[in-house]
Amino acid sequence: xxxxxxxxxxxxxxxxxxxxxxxxxxxxxxxxxxxxxxxxxxxxxxxxxxxxxxxxxxxxxxxxxxxxxxxxxxxxxxxxxxxxxxxxxxxxxxxxxxxxxxxxxxxxxxxxxxxxxxxxxxxxxxxxxxxxxxxxxxxxxxxxxxxxxxxxxxxxxxxxxxxxxxxxxxxxxxxxxxxxxxxxxxxxxxxxxxxxxxxxxxxxxxxxxxxxxxxxxxxxxxxxxxxxxxxxxxxxxxxxxxxxxxxxxxxxxxxxxxxxxxxxxxxxxxxxxxxxxxxxxxxxxxxxxxxxxxxxxxxxxxxxxxxxxxxxxxxxxxxxxxxxxxxxxxxxxxxxxxxxxxxxxxxxxxxxxxxxxxxxxxxxxxxxxxxxxxxxxxxxxxxxxxxxxxxxxxxxxxxxxxxxxxxxxxxxxxxxxxxxxxxxxxxxxxxxxxx
Ligand code: S3P
Numbered sequence: 001x002x003x004x005x006x007x008x009x010x011x012x013x014x015x016x017x018x019x020x021x022x023x024x025x026x027x028x029x030x031x032x033x034x035x036x037x038x039x040x041x042x043x044x045x046x047x048x049x050x051x052x053x054x055x056x057x058x059x060x061x062x063x064x065x066x067x068x069x070x071x072x073x074x075x076x077x078x079x080x081x082x083x084x085x086x087x088x089x090x091x092x093x094x095x096x097x098x099x100x101x102x103x104x105x106x107x108x109x110x111x112x113x114x115x116x117x118x119x120x121x122x123x124x125x126x127x128x129x130x131x132x133x134x135x136x137x138x139x140x141x142x143x144x145x146x147x148x149x150x151x152x153x154x155x156x157x158x159x160x161x162x163x164x165x166x167x168x169x170x171x172x173x174x175x176x177x178x179x180x181x182x183x184x185x186x187x188x189x190x191x192x193x194x195x196x197x198x199x200x201x202x203x204x205x206x207x208x209x210x211x212x213x214x215x216x217x218x219x220x221x222x223x224x225x226x227x228x229x230x231x232x233x234x235x236x237x238x239x240x241x242x243x244x245x246x247x248x249x250x251x252x253x254x255x256x257x258x259x260x261x262x263x264x265x266x267x268x269x270x271x272x273x274x275x276x277x278x279x280x281x282x283x284x285x286x287x288x289x290x291x292x293x294x295x296x297x298x299x300x301x302x303x304x305x306x307x308x309x310x311x312x313x314x315x316x317x318x319x320x321x322x323x324x325x326x327x328x329x330x331x332x333x334x335x336x337x338x339x340x341x342x343x344x345x346x347x348x349x350x351x352x353x354x355x356x357x358x359x360x361x362x363x364x365x366x367x368x369x370x371x372x373x374x375x376x377x378x379x380x381x382x383x384x385x386x387x388x389x390x391x392x393x394x395x396x397x398x399x400x401x402x403x404x405x406x407x408x409x410x411x412x413x414x415x416x417x418x419x420x421x422x423x424x425x426x427x428x429x430x431x432x433x434x435x
Pocket of ligand 1: 023024095167168169171194195317318341
């Protein structure tokens with residue numbers, strides 16, 4: 001396990017060209033694997049999670065040339081031509097394990113067992129297995145609804161209306177993919193809108209995406225998907241920790257060009273605005289069918305505490321840990337509610353975020369569905385464990401830069417899931433990362 005020490009940093013500044021979007025890279029690789037034409041994906045994310053997806057599509061019979069991080073040309077097998085192996089390793093990638101069954105149920109092949117690392121093995125997969133079974137598919141989990149997930153592609157599928165109990169782009173995406181093979185219409189309704197990268201990419205690939213009163217659907221069976229070549233925009237979730245470093249210690253501040261600004265991802269910007277942070281957004285041209293632009297953040301006046309309401313949660317689900325960190329520096333009580341989903345992420349992020357913030361000197365408490373942080377305007381620093389969770393490792397490192405005494409982050413290598421260059425990019429804006 002790698003430990004790094006991040007000392008306090010007074011002045012953070014510089015421009016960072018962030019890594020590509022993880023969610024969009026997973027989707028581009030999966031849809032290219034079933035596309036009727038070779039697809040050039042420019043600038044896909046090179047990380048542990050997306051490597052797992054590239055390996056999975058190749059093991060299912062697609063061919064891929066080039067490198068993640070540069071460009072990959074995927075030659076797919078057509079919508080029904082994948083040949084899944086008996087077992088696929090999803091490593092730590094929840095997005096892979098939840099999206100790929102939506103394709104495998106339509107391939108007509110034998111059973112495929114999807115498994116992953118210890119963290120993935122603890123995450124709920126019945127949320128895709130149950131609705132897929134409602135469509136007629138043969139999909140099974142271990143007792144308790146966790147991996148391994150067993151999927152076969154032989155059963156005929158029927159279009160189904162799904163009412164999701166919690167908003168989830170992974171579940172919605174899986175069901176829309178399965179809907180491509182089903183007889184009739186498949187609809188997904190969520191309690192609040194989640195990220196729509198799959199819908200955008202399906203539409204670009206020639207699939208008619210149906211919409212009705214907040215629900216989204218497809219009409220199957222679809223003959224073919226023809227994904228055009230695409231460039232992957234930079235990841236807002238990778239921008240977030242650097243944006244927060246800029247807000248807390250930016251002098252002259254950070255500049256983050258060409259970031260994906262899909263409004264269903266950028267909920268953190270509204271929260272930062274309410275807190276009084278000095279963050280500017282300069283819209284730019286669309287990239288890969290998604291809005292993008294430049295973000296700038298500098299240290300401003302003292303932040304105000306804020307409340308994140310349940311309906312805001314899906315648009316900043318992966319950034320909520322950073323809201324906890326911001327809360328430690330804000331005047332008043334910062335409250336996050338309606339975010340019980342955090343308990344089933346790469347770690348139990350309610351417990352791990354509160355635990356890390358408290359270990360670093362903040363006053364923070366867990367709630368069943370979120371957390372509360374009483375801002376003291378500063379953090380003492382100390383030691384924090386990443387708990388195998390990339391978002392927690394990044395939070396702890398930024399906390400180190402903003403703290404009085406620095407932070408030792410144990411298990412820093414977890415950043416590799418989404419942002420392997422994170423340490424180098426922190427150094428580029430003046431934050432020391434020793435170890
Ligand atoms: C993702 C959706 C979100 C998010 C995850 C990536 C995606 O998960 O937390 O990091 O790529 O669709 P849920 O669908 O479980 O909310």
